[in-house]
Amino acid sequence: MTYDFDGKQYRQASTHQKEWGAKLIAELKLQGHERILDLGCGDGELTAQLATAVPSGAVLGIDASEGMLAEAGKHSLPNLSFRLLDIREMEFDAEFDVGFSNATLQWVKDHRAMLRGVHKALREGGVARFQFAGDGNCSNLIRVVREVMACHQFVRCFTAFEWPWYMPTVDSYRQLLAEGSAFREVSVWGEVADRHFPDAQSMIRWIEYPSLVPFLACVGNHDKQRFRDEVVQRMLNTTQQPDGRYFETFRRINLLARK
Numbered sequence: 171m172t173y174d175f176d177g178k179q180y181r182q183a184s185t186h187q188k189e190w191g192a193k194l195i196a197e198l199k200l201q202g203h204e205r206i207l208d209l210g211c212g213d214g215e216l217t218a219q220l221a222t223a224v225p226s227g228a229v230l231g232i233d234a235s236e237g238m239l240a241e242a243g244k245h246s247l248p249n250l251s252f253r254l255l256d257i258r259e260m261e262f263d264a265e266f267d268v269g270f271s272n273a274t275l276q277w278v279k280d281h282r283a284m285l286r287g288v289h290k291a292l293r294e295g296g297v298a299r300f301q302f303a304g305d306g307n308c309s310n311l312i313r314v315v316r317e318v319m320a321c322h323q324f325v326r327c328f329t330a331f332e333w334p335w336y337m338p339t340v341d342s343y344r345q346l347l348a349e350g351s352a353f354r355e356v357s358v359w360g361e362v363a364d365r366h367f368p369d370a371q372s373m374i375r376w377i378e379y380p381s382l383v384p385f386l387a388c389v390g391n392h393d394k395q396r397f398r399d400e401v402v403q404r405m406l407n408t409t410q411q412p413d414g415r416y417f418e419t420f421r422r423i424n425l426l427a428r429k
Contacts, residue, residue, distance in 0.1 A: 172234040172256060173277075173334070173387065175380050177241025181213040183375040184273075186365050186420070191216040191272035194301055195223060203227045204267040207291055209257050209284075209300075210234075210274025214242025214250075220270065221250035227267075232257065257284055262291035268299065275302035276335045281343075282350050289352045292429045298353065304360060304423035305339040311381060311418065314404045319385070324397055327388045334384040343423055353427035363420040366411065373409065373416040374402055 195216065203226040211217040211231025221229040232255040233239055242252045257278055269288045278284050288298050319328050338346070340360040347356050367373040382398060389397045409416045 173380075173383050175212075175235045175237050175383060177213040177235070177238040179379045180238065181215065181241060183379040184212070185372075186363070186376075187212075187273040188215060190301055190363065190422070192219065194270070194272055194299060195219055198223075198268065198270070198297075198299060200224055200227075200268075205265065206230070206268040206270055207262065207266040207288075208232070209269060209271040209288070210277070211242055211252060212238050212274070214239075214245045214252060216272055217242065217252070218245040218247060218250060221245075221247045224249065230266075232260070257287070260287040260291060262287075264290070264293045266291050267293055267296050269296070271300040271302065273302060275300055276307070276337055279336050281336065281338075281346060285347075285351055285353075289429055294429060296429045298425060298427040298429075300425040301361075301422050303335065303337045304343070304421045305337050306419055306421040307337050308381070309419045310409050311377065311401075311405060314401055314408060315382075315385060318397060318400045318404065321400070324389065324393065327390070327393070328385075331388055337421075338423065340423060343425075347425075347427070351427070353429055355426075355428040357424075357426045359424050361422040361424055363422050365418055365420055367416040367418070369414070370406055370410075370416065373406065373418075376418075377402055377405055 200223045202224050204224050205227050206220050206229045208217045208220060208231040211233050214231055217229055217231035228249045231242060231252045234256040236254060239252050239254055269292055344358045347358060386394050409418060411417055
């Protein structure tokens, strides 16, 4: 299942995602001529940074959300383009030097198929560099959301609900790559990126976007605000620290692979 997101709201709530992405871009040590595919480009801010880093190359950002691409399209560079495309439906053939993805691939359930598509999209010697959520990520939010989903006034809304995220352990993801990857060089490692939000409003913005989108989609219009308010209040009560900040666990999986 894919979800549509409001790119403007995401931009305002994604400070830590942007920090992670900027770090990934710096690690790529780009030469300036590469062709890059950004999988799940979101609001396009990092995609534009990639395009700036390759003035003699080109960058294509793909995303399945029209709302995200509406925001991404505000970035204008001659070597930058965006396309409405589900990652699962990629059919590129040896077109890119780099496959890049930041804080997106937890939304993709079938990573075997995704990795096959990325491998096919890369030229010989091309590099895939991904970072996404792994086991233990957002442990407070996940616990709270499950509690609220089970409340009597909401439980009926989720009888056919499919959990939106794939968050494997590092070991299981290494095993997945070992069993079915065509990449010739593969490194997989975990990263602890726990975060303290400085105030309640910054925590609330992150809770609302994009984390609650899949759950609110299942709740009737008359109950959406009640569901949102219950999650937010429980999260604030659970995660507030003695210094007034709010804490959440962020556990990331990193992949570096070469074709």
